[in-house]
Amino acid sequence: HRIWSTDWWHNANSEMEKLLAAISSAAEARERELAASVVPESDAGADGGDPASSSAGKPKSSPYTLTDFTQFANRISADRFYSADYEPILREMIEHVLETEGPIADTPLVNRIARAHGLQRSGRIITERVMDLAKRDFHVRPDPVGGTFVWCDMNSPANWSTYRPANSEENARKVEEISFEEIRSAILANSKGDVPVEVSRAFGIRRLTADGRSRFEAVMRVLSHLSQE
Numbered sequence: 001h002r003i004w005s006t007d008w009w010h011n012a013n014s015e016m017e018k019l020l021a022a023i024s025s026a027a028e029a030r031e032r033e034l035a036a037s038v039v040p041e042s043d044a045g046a047d048g049g050d051p052a053s054s055s056a057g058k059p060k061s062s063p064y065t066l067t068d069f070t071q072f073a074n075r076i077s078a079d080r081f082y083s084a085d086y087e088p089i090l091r092e093m094i095e096h097v098l099e100t101e102g103p104i105a106d107t108p109l110v111n112r113i114a115r116a117h118g119l120q121r122s123g124r125i126i127t128e129r130v131m132d133l134a135k136r137d138f139h140v141r142p143d144p145v146g147g148t149f150v151w152c153d154m155n156s157p158a159n160w161s162t163y164r165p166a167n168s169e170e171n172a173r174k175v176e177e178i179s180f181e182e183i184r185s186a187i188l189a190n191s192k193g194d195v196p197v198e199v200s201r202a203f204g205i206r207r208l209t210a211d212g213r214s215r216f217e218a219v220m221r222v223l224s225h226l227s228q229e
Helices: 005-010 012-036 084-101 106-116 124-137 180-189 195-202 210-228
Strands: 139-142 148-151
Touching: 005 012, 084 106, 084 124, 084 148, 106 124, 106 148, 124 139, 180 195, 180 210, 195 210
Parallel strands: none
Antiparallel strands: 139 148
């Protein structure tokens, strides 16, 4: 939305009203966009597939587990991290993380790979190295309610019906590290009372921040919109 300096100077109140209207319109458009990005439950499985494996499947819970790189101990080499011939090992490690923790936000994924190599800081170059491989071989997707997540393949988001609580403080994730699809599953399984608080507890998150509540509520709005269609 553009405001010309002369218009603001001569009639700031009018321009402010236009600005607020533009923000409201953009917010409504974003809600429609979020709703359109999610397969409605009534449509899931319409192609004859197994409904239990689709987003219409009953949400289930399984503990969130951190990736163990023990099997790579003899092959990990920080000195070769940027070498072309080391890419197959990095790709295999990324795949291993996705099999254990996927979908996973981009930052935790990069950190997992970096720490496994003894790299304590994940700067721009390390991030680009890992994410370039992730984009090449897997499915990197902007999350409907913010952030970027890496999935095994492009079909996984539509088929996701699980939420994963932390079974220890070490395994607890931040709200922004949990994908839309996983939050949706947790909401469907914990839909009573103060839903954001109940969902937070379901994930093992001790303190629900304002940003965390906003993320949960954004998913709730999408589900509400779908239920009204």
